[in-house]
Amino acid sequence: MEEYGNVKKAIEALKKGEIVLIYDDDKREAETDMVIASEFITPETIRTFRKNAGGLICNCIMPEDCDKLGIPFMVDILGLASEKYPVLDKLYPDDIPYDEKSSFSITVNHRKTFTGIPDNDRSYTIEKLVEMCKENRFEEFGSEFRSPGHVHLLRATEGLVERRQGHTEISLALSKIAGTYPMTTICEMMGDDGRALSKELTAKYAEENKIVNVAGADIINYYLNVFSKKE
DSSP: OHHHHHHHHHHHHHHTTOOEEEEOOTTTTOOEEEEEEGGGOOHHHHHHIIIIIBSOOEEEEOHHHHHHHTOOOHHHHHHHHTTTSTHHHHTOOTTOTTOSSOOEEEEEEETTOSSSOSHHHHHHHHHHHHHHHHTTOGGGHHHHEEEEEEEEEEEOOTTGGGTOOSHHHHHHHHHHHHTSOSEEEEEEBBOTTSSBOOHHHHHHHHHHHTOOEEEHHHHHHHIIIIIHHHO
8 A cells, every 4th residue: 555655664764763753634633753773863853853943852662661761651640749739630641632641750850961951961861871771770760860851751651543543553553564662753844934844845855855754654654554453
């Protein structure tokens, strides 16, 4: 199928450590994110995200890795803390117009970074997080990282796109298909008009910069109908 051809281009790009653009859905955020497999992160990647995307730079993590690291959804942390700080219970995000739950977890810096926000610092934090998970050193998370920090961690929903179809789950599904370590770094593309960059302008950016631009729906279909049946 034609759409699978584009997904396959995204798979190959992700394998090579290249940035790909993923659009979620007209009826969801209606946003395009820059996405890279986190194991290929560099300061130059962070700079590209910051200057050419402009949204929030986040790291998407599989639920099983989150369990091993010991990090929950942020809403669960707020729920536990609300007994002492009742306003936190009132802040529960139960009115998100495009979703029923936020994937946000905690924010971190690696302990060897300074402020944590420069391109080099954020790249180093992500690089070391991937390295620690790949080496199965989950118990060292607290000794290697501090929180709060400047890298936003996103906890994927169990079952990925079978249950939730946000950029967190879509990008991780693509990572699994590509065979890279299933952790992705993402950033929304913003326009100069104060809104998310339009599909037309993201397509133009992709063409001018020779970047693969793929619809989230195509990745979801490939993951559910092709990849999952091979596992």
